[in-house]
Amino acid sequence: DAKLQHMLSDLAASVMDDLELRRTAFRLRENEISLRENEISLRETLREKSELLVAVNKLTTSVIITNPRLPDNPIIFANQGFTELTGFALSEILGRNCRMLQGSQTDPLVAREMRQAVAEQRSFSGVLVNYRKDGTPFLNEIMINPVLDDEGELSSFVGLGQDVTQREQSRLLLEHRVEERTADLAHSQIEILQRLARAAEFRDDETGQHTQRVARTAALVASALGMPEETVTLIYQAAPLHDVGKIAISDLILLKPGKLTEEEFETMKTHAEIGAALLSHGHSEVMRIAERIAGTHHERWDGRGYPEQLVGEQIPIEGRILAVADVFDALTHERPYKEAWSIPEALQEITNQSGRHFDPKVVAAFLTLAHEELL
Ligand SMILES: Cc1cc2nc3c(=O)[nH]c(=O)nc-3n(C[C@H](O)[C@H](O)[C@H](O)COP(=O)(O)O)c2cc1C
Known part of the structure; x- marks a missing residue:
């Protein structure tokens, strides 16, 4: 068992x-x-x-990787796109910082933006001048991206680059052409406005000197009032049209040597509305200013002007400026019915009319102008 x-x-x-x-x-x-x-x-x-590496290496776009854990964030990888773009061999760039591509024409502002982005571990994209190994400059469109490891710590930067010299040159050329055409267009518009003004003044002021002087004085006053330079220019361009409505006034009235009857004067006064109507619904700023000037340059600060008896600041500023410039020029030049006044006499009259016919602020600005400027 x-x-x-x-x-x-x-x-x-x-x-x-x-x-x-x-x-x-x-x-x-x-x-x-x-x-x-x-x-x-x-x-x-x-x-x-390895397929990825081959693909990245063969990319025509330049790709580089830098290691920010090493001193001065050097390049640790560069593909063929980079060596072709820059002409540098791998042995010449590995271990160095990308700023080696920069030179005298590199915009320091863009370089500073890059430095800040890299320091703050942000992405960056921009275009700047870089130099090939042989010294030729090119416009490099750069994109830099930080890469974080599994712990969320910065481990590298990837940088893409491409030569955009041609593209930027065509863009600049195109921009330049558009600018030229726009300037041409603005110029021809101003030219047409000037010719319209000439057509209106041809009958009573063949030389157009009155409108030119008024335009100049109006611009000087606008400038003395502290208006922006573009507005001053627009006023200068629009002012010659202040009497454009006279185109519709009969020669019998417009060229009458003696004093107008009351009825004739009423007809004469319609030139303001007619001028505004002629220039109404304009698309451009200069046309809208011209409309305001034509329609309101005979309004008075005290509300006793025409055609609408507007009072004070109801009158557009351009109309208030034109009123002073127009009256001053009429006073200081001979008319069929009056002698030319001296400048001091005319200035005295303008001063007397401050707060009556004219906006006191405009008169004050006008009085700051030197006498030579008013001739
Ligand atoms: C991934 C990466 C790629 C870069 N590529 C370029 C480049 O192609 N061209 C260049 O001029 N700068 C490039 N930079 C920027 C410079 O390395 C450097 O950050 C820049 O010049 C600002 O720093 P600095 O003022 O110390 O020079 C790159 C930066 C990084 C991180």
């Missing part, structure tokens, strides 16, 4: 051993399978990575 028991326990032990062995063999096989799988996936990753 004891022997049988011994044999049985031996048998049980050997069965257990066998089982354990089988288990171990099974585990080993499982491990082997997973190892093989790992190896396959590693090979796969490696293949993908």
